[in-house]
Amino acid sequence: MRATLIYGAGDVRVETVADPKVAQPTDAVVRVVRSCICGSDLWPYGGMPAQEHGRPIGHEFLGVVEEIGADVTSVRKGDLVVAPFVYSDNTCEFCREGLQTSCLHGGNWGVDGVDGGQGEAVRVPQADGTLVKLPLTLEETSDELLASLLTLSDVFSTGHHAASTAGVAPGKAVTVIGDGAVGLSAVLAAKRLGAEYIVLMGRHQARTDLGREFGATDVVAERGEEGIARVRELTGGHGTHTVLECVGTKAAFEMGLGVVRAGGALSRVGVPQYPEGPIGRPVFTRNITITGGVAPARHYIPQLLPDVLDGRYQPGRVFDRTIGLDDVPAGYRAMADREALKVLVK
Amino acid sequence: MRATLIYGAGDVRVETVADPKVAQPTDAVVRVVRSCICGSDLWPYGGMPAQEHGRPIGHEFLGVVEEIGADVTSVRKGDLVVAPFVYSDNTCEFCREGLQTSCLHGGNWGVDGVDGGQGEAVRVPQADGTLVKLPLTLEETSDELLASLLTLSDVFSTGHHAASTAGVAPGKAVTVIGDGAVGLSAVLAAKRLGAEYIVLMGRHQARTDLGREFGATDVVAERGEEGIARVRELTGGHGTHTVLECVGTKAAFEMGLGVVRAGGALSRVGVPQYPEGPIGRPVFTRNITITGGVAPARHYIPQLLPDVLDGRYQPGRVFDRTIGLDDVPAGYRAMADREALKVLVK
Numbered sequence: 001m002r003a004t005l006i007y008g009a010g011d012v013r014v015e016t017v018a019d020p021k022v023a024q025p026t027d028a029v030v031r032v033v034r035s036c037i038c039g040s041d042l043w044p045y046g047g048m049p050a051q052e053h054g055r056p057i058g059h060e061f062l063g064v065v066e067e068i069g070a071d072v073t074s075v076r077k078g079d080l081v082v083a084p085f086v087y088s089d090n091t092c093e094f095c096r097e098g099l100q101t102s103c104l105h106g107g108n109w110g111v112d113g114v115d116g117g118q119g120e121a122v123r124v125p126q127a128d129g130t131l132v133k134l135p136l137t138l139e140e141t142s143d144e145l146l147a148s149l150l151t152l153s154d155v156f157s158t159g160h161h162a163a164s165t166a167g168v169a170p171g172k173a174v175t176v177i178g179d180g181a182v183g184l185s186a187v188l189a190a191k192r193l194g195a196e197y198i199v200l201m202g203r204h205q206a207r208t209d210l211g212r213e214f215g216a217t218d219v220v221a222e223r224g225e226e227g228i229a230r231v232r233e234l235t236g237g238h239g240t241h242t243v244l245e246c247v248g249t250k251a252a253f254e255m256g257l258g259v260v261r262a263g264g265a266l267s268r269v270g271v272p273q274y275p276e277g278p279i280g281r282p283v284f285t286r287n288i289t290i291t292g293g294v295a296p297a298r299h300y301i302p303q304l305l306p307d308v309l310d311g312r313y314q315p316g317r318v319f320d321r322t323i324g325l326d327d328v329p330a331g332y333r334a335m336a337d338r339e340a341l342k343v344l345v346k
Numbered sequence: 347m348r349a350t351l352i353y354g355a356g357d358v359r360v361e362t363v364a365d366p367k368v369a370q371p372t373d374a375v376v377r378v379v380r381s382c383i384c385g386s387d388l389w390p391y392g393g394m395p396a397q398e399h400g401r402p403i404g405h406e407f408l409g410v411v412e413e414i415g416a417d418v419t420s421v422r423k424g425d426l427v428v429a430p431f432v433y434s435d436n437t438c439e440f441c442r443e444g445l446q447t448s449c450l451h452g453g454n455w456g457v458d459g460v461d462g463g464q465g466e467a468v469r470v471p472q473a474d475g476t477l478v479k480l481p482l483t484l485e486e487t488s489d490e491l492l493a494s495l496l497t498l499s500d501v502f503s504t505g506h507h508a509a510s511t512a513g514v515a516p517g518k519a520v521t522v523i524g525d526g527a528v529g530l531s532a533v534l535a536a537k538r539l540g541a542e543y544i545v546l547m548g549r550h551q552a553r554t555d556l557g558r559e560f561g562a563t564d565v566v567a568e569r570g571e572e573g574i575a576r577v578r579e580l581t582g583g584h585g586t587h588t589v590l591e592c593v594g595t596k597a598a599f600e601m602g603l604g605v606v607r608a609g610g611a612l613s614r615v616g617v618p619q620y621p622e623g624p625i626g627r628p629v630f631t632r633n634i635t636i637t638g639g640v641a642p643a644r645h646y647i648p649q650l651l652p653d654v655l656d657g658r659y660q661p662g663r664v665f666d667r668t669i670g671l672d673d674v675p676a677g678y679r680a681m682a683d684r685e686a687l688k689v690l691v692k
Contacts, residue, residue: 093584094608099633102608165635238439262440262448272626279636280621284614287445287639289511293630 003119004328005054009047010336012329013054020115020123025071028127030063030081033138034150035117035345036319037331038085039180040271045332056110058118058345059085060153062146064138065131066121074128080138081131083117083124084297085109085154090129100298103129117153118328118345132301135309147316147344148308151185152301155342156315158269159185159246160304161295163193166242166267170194175231175239175259176216178246179207181318181342182269184214186244188315191215192307199231199240201255207341210317224251228258240264245292250274260288267292319344349465350674351400355393356682358675359400366461366469371417374473376409376427379484380496381463381691382665383677384431385526386617391678402456404464404691405431406499408492410484411477412467420474426484427477429463429470430643431455431500436475446644449475463499464674464691478647481655493662493690494654497531498647501688502661504615505531505592506650507641509539512588512613516540521577521585521605522562524592525553527664527688528615530560532590534661537561538653545577545586547601553687556663570597574604586610591638596620606634613638665690 003017020029035058044057062082065075075081088095088103095103105126110116115123124130134149141149151157159182168174174195176186179202190198191214200216201223202208208219220230232239241264245256248270256266257278269292279290307313321340323331331343349363366375381404390403408428411421421427434441434449441449451472456462461469470476480495487495494502505528514520520541522532525548536544537560546562547569548554554565566576578585587610591602594616602612603624615638625636653659667686669677677689 097609099609102632165633263443263445268630272630275624275626276622277625278621279623279625280618284618284639286448287511287642289635289637290625291635291637293633296633 001120002325004057004116004325006044006048006057007054008050009045011050012045012057012332014326014328015054017119020121022067022069023123024125025069026126026128027069028065028072028075028124028131029067029121030061030083030124030131031066031121032061032063032117032119034063034146035061036150037118037328037335037343037345038154039182039335041332042336043271045336056116056119058116059109060150061117061122062150062153063122068127072127075131075133080134080136080141082134082149082152082301083122083131084157084301087114087125087130088298089126090298095129098296098299100296101294118325120325130298132298132305144314144316145311147319148314150344151315151318152297152304152308154297155181155185155318156189156304157297157300158182158295159187159189160300162186162244162246162267162269162292163189165291166244166265168193168195168242171196172242173197173235173240175199175201175243176246177201177243177252177256178270179204179211180246183246184211184318185315186246186269187211187216188214188313190244192313199234201227201231204338224255227255231259235261238262243267244269246270248273250277253277257283257288262286262288265289265291269295318342322346347466348671350403350462350671352390352394352403353400354396355391357396358391358403358678360672360674361400363465366467368413368415369469370471371415372472372474373415374411374418374421374470374477375413375467376407376429376470376477377412377467378407378409378463378465380492381407382496383464383674383681383689383691384500385528387678388682389617391682402462402465404462405455406496407463407468408496408499409468414473418473421477421479426480426482426487428480428495428498428647429468429477430503430647433460433470433472433476434644435472436644441475444642444645446642447640464671466671476644478644478651490660490662491657493665494660495662496690497661497664498643498650498654500643501527501531501664502535502650503643503646504528504641505533505535506646508532508590508592508613508615508638509535511637512590512611514539514541514588517542518588519543519581519586521545521547521589522592523547523589523598523602524616525550525557526592529592530557530664531661532592532615533557533562534560534659536590538659545580547573547577550684570601573601577605581607584608589613590615592616594619596623599623603629603634608632608634611635611637615641664688668692
C-alpha cells in the first residue's frame with residue numbers, strides 16, 4: 001500500500017510499504033477513507049533529526065473494516081469506523097475510568113510496528129477497544145459529514161476535553177487561547193456545553209471568523225500583556241472562570257494565567273513545549289486549577305457522536321483544504337506555512 | 347493591650363500596644379480567648395529582614411465580641427466567634443462564589459493597621475462578613491472543644507480545602523504529603539469526606555501516630571524517589587487519585603507528581619516556595635490536575651462546624667503545647683525547632 005513516512009524535519013514522503021495484515025487475534029485492518037494532518041504532526045515536521053528509515057505518521061483516520069482477527073467481536077468487515085488518536089483495550093482500569101490515553105495495553109499510531117493514519121490502510125491493535133463503529137454506511141455519508149466525523153478522532157474530542165476538564169457549563173465565561181484547529185474546536189465544544197460568553201484569542205482573521213461562527217462572542221488579537229489587559233477589560237477586570245489553552249507554548253500558558261479568574265481553571269490541550277512553568281504564589285493565592293492533558297478521545301466519541309451525526313455541530317469545518325494521499329507532503333508544507341488551517345486527506 | 351510583634355527572623359516580641367477600637371462602622375473588637383502559631387508564621391520567623399518597627403503577627407483566633415460598629419448586625423457583644431485567617435466582606439462576587447480569600451474588600455491580619463491574632467484583642471474589619479458566631483457561650487465550652495474550634499480558623503479548613511479541591515470522596519485513595527498540622531488536618535478531612543485508603547508521608551513518629559488516629563491507613567517515612575516507589579508499591583503501581591501536598595517545597599510537589607495516579611489531582615495547600623514547577627509533558631500526558639491554593643476558611647467553617655461541635659472530629663488534637671501570651675516567643679522557637687507540632691496560645 002501507499003503510506004506517509006517521515007524521515008526528518010521537512011522530509012515527509014509517500015511510499016509503498018507492506019500491506020497491513022491481521023497479526024494478533026485482537027487486530028483489525030481498516031481501509032482508510034479519510035485521514036488528516038494534525039498540528040502536532042508539525043512538531044516532528046519542524047524539528048525531527050534526519051534518519052535513514054522513515055517512520056509512519058498520522059494518527060487520525062476513519063475508514064472501512066477490511067479484515068478482523070479471530071477475537072474481534074464489536075466490528076466486522078464492511079463497517080464504517082472512526083479511530084481515536086491512540087489505541088486502547090477499553091477494558092483496563094484506566095480505560096474504565098475514561099482515561100484511554102493511559103491504557104495499560106494501548107499505544108500510539110506509527111510506532112512499534114503499528115501503521116500511521118496517513119496511508120491507505122491501518123492495522124489496528126485492540127480493535128474492539130479502539131474502533132468506534134459508526135451507525136451508517138459509507139454510502140450514507142457526505143463529504144461534509146465524513147469531515148466532521150473525522151474530527152472525533154482528535155481535534156473535536158480534544159477541544160471537548162479542554163472544555164470539559166475546565167468545567168465549562170451553561171452560563172460560564174470562557175477564554176480560548178489559539179485559533180488553530182484545536183482552538184476552534186474548543187470554541188465549538190464550549191458552545192456545545194452551554195458557555196454563553198466565549199473570548200477567542202487569535203489573530204488570523206479567516207480562522208477567528210470561523211471561530212465566531214462556532215460561537216466566539218469576542219475575538220482578541222493582542223497577545224501577552226496587551227492580550228491579558230484586553231480580556232480583563234472585556235470581563236469586568238477579573239478574567240474568565242475557564243481558560244482553554246490550545247497552543248502549548250509557555251507564552252500561551254502565561255497568557256492563560258493572566259486571563260483566568262481567581263478560583264478558575266486553566267485547561268491545557270496544546271502539548272506543552274516547556275518543562276517548567278510559573279505555578280508559584282500567584283497561582284496559589286488565586287486558587288487557579290491547572291488541568292487538561294492528552295484527550296481520551298475514545299471516551300468522548302460516543303458522547304459527541306449524536307450531535308455530529310445529526311449535523312447540529314459541524315466541527316469538520318476546520319478543514320480548509322482537501323488533498324489526495326500523494327499530496328500529503330504538500331499538505332504538510334501548507335500547514336507549516338500557515339496557508340492551510342487543517343488539511344483533509346481523501 | 348499586649349500583642350505579639352515580629353521584628354525580623356528569630357525576633358518575636360510580646361509588647362504593649364494601643365488597645366483596638368472600632369474605627370469603621372463595619373468593625374468589631376474581639377477579645378482573644380485562643381490563638382495559635384501557624385507553620386506559615388515560621389516563614390517570616392525564619393527569614394524576615396530585621397526592621398525597626400515590629401509588625402503584628404498571628405492570623406488564627408477565637409474570642410468574645412467586646413464592641414461592634416454601628417453597621418454590624420450578625421454578632422453582638424458577648425458572642426463567642428471564630429475568625430478565618432483572612433477577613434472578607436462575604437458579599438462581593440468572589441465571596442459569593444465561596445472564594446473569600448479573593449474578597450474585593452478583604453485583607454490579611456497584621457498589616458495595614460489591622461491587628462494580628464496573637465494578642466489580647468483584635469479589631470476585626472468587615473465583622474459581619476468575617477466572623478462566624480458559635481452557637482454556644484464560652485462557659486459552655488471545654489479546653490478540648492476550644493482547641494478544635496480554633497482549627498477552623500486555618501488548619502482544619504485548609505486540610506479540608508486540600509481534600510475537597512482534590513476531589514476526595516467515598517472510596518477514594520489519598521496520599522497526604524507532610525505530617526505538620528496541616529498535613530494531619532488533611533488526613534482528618536480526607537477521612538471525613540469518606541476516603542478509605544490514606545497514605546501519610548511523614549517521618550516524625552509522634553505526628554504520624556496522630557495521623558493514624560486521624561485515619562491514615564499507611565505511613566511512608568521515605569522521601570523522594572524512595573518515597574514515590576513505596577507509595578506506588580502500596581497502590582498497585584499507579585499511585586493515588588488524589589494527593590494533598592501540605593508542605594510547600596518543590597521537592598514535596600515533585601514527590602506529589604510521582605505518587606499521583608494518571609487522571610488524578612494534586613492539591614497544594616502548602617504555600618509554594620518555588621516560582622516554577624515541572625508541569626511539562628509528564629503532567630500533560632498523564633492528565634494530572636494541579637489544584638488547591640489558599641483555603642477560603644470562611645466558606646468552609648459553617649460546613650465543618652457541626653462535626654466539630656458534636657465532637658465527632660477533633661482537629662484540635664494537633665495542638666501539642668499550650669502557652670500563655672507572654673511565652674509566644676518561646677512557642678515560635680519550639681515550633682521552629684520542631685519540638686512542638688502546633689502551639690496553642692491561651
